[in-house]
Amino acid sequence: MGRARSLAEVYRRFGEVDAAGTLYERVAVALSESDEALRAIEAAPARKRHPPVILAALHDLALDGRAPALAAPYAPADGDAAAGAAIATLLGMTDAVVAVAVRRQPRTDETCRGAVLYPAVAEAAHRVGAAAIGLIDVGCSAGLNLDVDRVGVTYSNGQSLGDPSSPVQLSASVVGGRPLPMRTLPQVVARVGVDLDPVDVTDRDDARWLRACVPPDQPDRAARLDAELALAATAPPLLLRGDVVEVLPDALARVPVDALPVVTSTWALSRLPLESRLRFLHRRDAAATDRAVAWVSVEGVGVAPSIPTFGDRRASGHSILGLAVFEQSTLRAEAIGRCWSRGRLLAWLASS
Numbered sequence: 001m002g003r004a005r006s007l008a009e010v011y012r013r014f015g016e017v018d019a020a021g022t023l024y025e026r027v028a029v030a031l032s033e034s035d036e037a038l039r040a041i042e043a044a045p046a047r048k049r050h051p052p053v054i055l056a057a058l059h060d061l062a063l064d065g066r067a068p069a070l071a072a073p074y075a076p077a078d079g080d081a082a083a084g085a086a087i088a089t090l091l092g093m094t095d096a097v098v099a100v101a102v103r104r105q106p107r108t109d110e111t112c113r114g115a116v117l118y119p120a121v122a123e124a125a126h127r128v129g130a131a132a133i134g135l136i137d138v139g140c141s142a143g144l145n146l147d148v149d150r151v152g153v154t155y156s157n158g159q160s161l162g163d164p165s166s167p168v169q170l171s172a173s174v175v176g177g178r179p180l181p182m183r184t185l186p187q188v189v190a191r192v193g194v195d196l197d198p199v200d201v202t203d204r205d206d207a208r209w210l211r212a213c214v215p216p217d218q219p220d221r222a223a224r225l226d227a228e229l230a231l232a233a234t235a236p237p238l239l240l241r242g243d244v245v246e247v248l249p250d251a252l253a254r255v256p257v258d259a260l261p262v263v264t265s266t267w268a269l270s271r272l273p274l275e276s277r278l279r280f281l282h283r284r285d286a287a288a289t290d291r292a293v294a295w296v297s298v299e300g301v302g303v304a305p306s307i308p309t310f311g312d313r314r315a316s317g318h319s320i321l322g323l324a325v326f327e328q329s330t331l332r333a334e335a336i337g338r339c340w341s342r343g344r345l346l347a348w349l350a351s352s
């Protein structure tokens with residue numbers, strides 16, 4: 001009884017706090033109030049019972065046409081009908097829901113990351129004087145960050161970067177009075193992603209899972225994701241499976257010697273213990289004996305080793321945009337900005 005009550009509290013809190021004001025608020029609260037639904041959720045391993053995984057698994061079945069009774073209320077975002085259908089689907093298809101949850105990880109391939117990465121990667125290339133770069137994204141999921149040069153970005157201050165004709169157009173608000181540097185990315189000659197469980201954008205099931213992780217009442221976000229998936233599918237990146245610390249040397253070796261490797265991490269390092277983050281830093285340092293290696297990080301305050309924090313407190317609600325250049329045993333690391341809301345707001349702080 002205690003475990004069931006605890007699970008009920010997890011789902012209620014998720015609905016009332018994390019999903020407040022959305023379709024998932026009604027669905028999660030309804031699940032928390034159904035003893036039968038909670039017992040069905042407990043059929044999954046403990047680490048797979050969390051609301052984002054179970055709700056995405058239900059959505060995946062709806063998108064795959066296997067749960068039409070759930071897909072019907074999801075389309076118009078009918079909260080009460082969706083809540084009832086979610087419970088009925090969970091009870092009637094418990095094995096199928098658990099099977100999806102067990103083999104999948106929740107994904108948040110947010111499209112706004114490019115709005116933060118574009119000026120930072122361009123700044124890295126400028127500081128090294130690189131005419132070509134190779135992108136290496138760690139914790140890459142589907143590797144959508146690796147198309148940063150192929151998107152267009154418009155900022156609230158009237159500035160724009162990237163390709164204005166790209167099918168993927170992003171936007172972000174600029175905070176503060178300092179404008180972004182208007183630098184163009186050099187040619188990208190390699191795109192390599194590293195992840196424990198990479199997502200193949202050309203695989204129907206993998207692409208559907210990414211869509212399933214977007215709540216059904218967020219059509220604009222789903223449309224942006226579809227555009228990014230279609231763009232990525234035209235030139236799929238090389239995806240390397242494995243622990244980032246162990247695989248990074250192989251990824252760096254995939255970048256031609258006459259190009260600057262630019263490693264990017266966006267809210268990926270917080271999943272690693274401090275020891276692994278320090279080893280990640282040392283791997284890049286070791287690779288920089290014969291050529292420069294750059295690292296652009298978008299991580300919580302104090303998460304990225306060697307990146308200054310402006311004296312900001314941890315868990316302060318924003319992230320630090322960092323730039324580090326490793327070259328011949330010399331490390332130059334700088335915090336070049338702050339961002340909020342997963343890249344939707346950006347304050348550029350680096351000197352021109």
